[in-house]
Amino acid sequence: MQTEITKLLGIEYPIIQGGMAWVAEHHLAAAVSAAGGLGLIGGANAPAEVIRNEIREARKLTDKPFGVNVMLMSPHAEEIAKVVVEEGIKVVTTGAGSPEKYMQMWKEAGIVVIPVVASVALARRMERSGADAIVAEGTESGGHIGEATTMTLVPQVVDAVNIPVIAAGGIADGRGMAAALMLGAKAVQIGTRFxxxxESIVHENYKDRVVAAKDIDSAVTGRSHGHPVRSLRNAMTREYGKLEAEGKSFEELEYLTLGTLRKAVMEGDVVNGTVMAGQIAGLINKKQSSKEIIDEIMSEATNLLKNAGSLV
Structure with missing residues (x-):
């Protein structure tokens, strides 16, 4: 399946793996890329030299294209922005801010820049600043989220910009992919299923929690302070919700969650850790290789789109 995005990125299938903090490291990124999608290494809050090493380790595992997600709120964002140039990375996605200050440097290095946005206004701004494509991410996603749903956001962003749009949020199978393409997207970004x-280094407790999740098992914390985060319900989300309802400050709430994502991902604490996952977790019922995931999604999406054509 060739689209504007597969041609732009030099990949086989229009599937991009989300740049998830503590999850998207070189093993997963390389496996997704080797399977024909675009794997991403998540910069998160990691120091620049850690990301440099991740890039080099991924190159040992695949000769296919992969990218880096730069989390712009990271204290190391500026150094990472330079590392991706020095290491010859050809695709960068960005989150948690605007990449405008790095755009000239990246464009001069021939890097394809794809910001993740949660609104039409930011999508337009990113296009004006020189972005090559946009990830329109709906509120169904895990982790930090906006308010608009994928179903409403994607077509509005498609109509608002002239660069290709990638849909994210609530997509985990071929049905979600086919729907996103029908909304005008040229690819999908998938996080929770990966x-x-x-190949994901996530602790088995975390994976088991995602596989066991039901449709109503995610919760959003942090809305009162303008920093909403979606994760699976547990003791931590309940305590956060209680303190948030009591009117605790953003700093107090941030302290409660400090290090809890790493605790869940690396140590398997799914009770007091932050188990970030999208609403689509209720649809995910098995662990597979990245290749099996991509092949299954592509087969289902292709058949659905063919059948849709026959109905016209």
């Missing part, structure tokens, strides 16, 4: 991939 969390449970065999």
């Amino acid at each position: 969390v449970v991939a065999n």
Whole structure:
């Protein structure tokens, strides 16, 4: 399946793996890229030299294209922005801010820049600043989220910009992919389903929690302070919700969650850790290799789109 995005990125299938903090490291990124999608290494809050090493380790595992997600709120964002140039990375996605200050440097290095946005206004701004494509991410996603749903956001962003749009949020199978393409997207970005991939370094407790999740098992914390985060319900989300309802300050609430994502991902604490996952977790019921995930999604999406054509 060739689209504007597969041609732009030099990949086989229009599937991009989300740049998830503590999850999207070189094993997963390389496996997704080797399977024909675009794997991403998540910069998160990691120091620049850690990301440099991740890039080099990924190159040992695949000769296919992969990218880096730069989390712009990171204290190391500026150094990472330079590392991706020095290491010859050809695709960068960005989150948690605007990449405008790095755009000239990246464009001069021939890097394809794809910001993740949660609104039409930011999508337009990113296009004006020189972005090559946009990830329109709906509120169904895990982790930090906006308010608009994928179903409403994607077509509005498609209509608002002239660069290709990638849909994200609530997509985990071929039905979601086919729907996104019908909304005008040229590719999909998938996070939660790749969390449970065999190549994902996420603790088995975390993977099991995602596989066991039901449709109503995610909760959003942090809305009162303008920093909403979606994760699976547990003791931590309940305590956060209680303190948030009591009117605690953003700093107090941030302290409660400090290090809890790492605790869940690396140590398997799914009770007091932050188990970030999208609403689509209720649809995910098995662990597979990245190749099996991509092949299954592509087969289902292709058949659905063919059948849709026959109905016209």
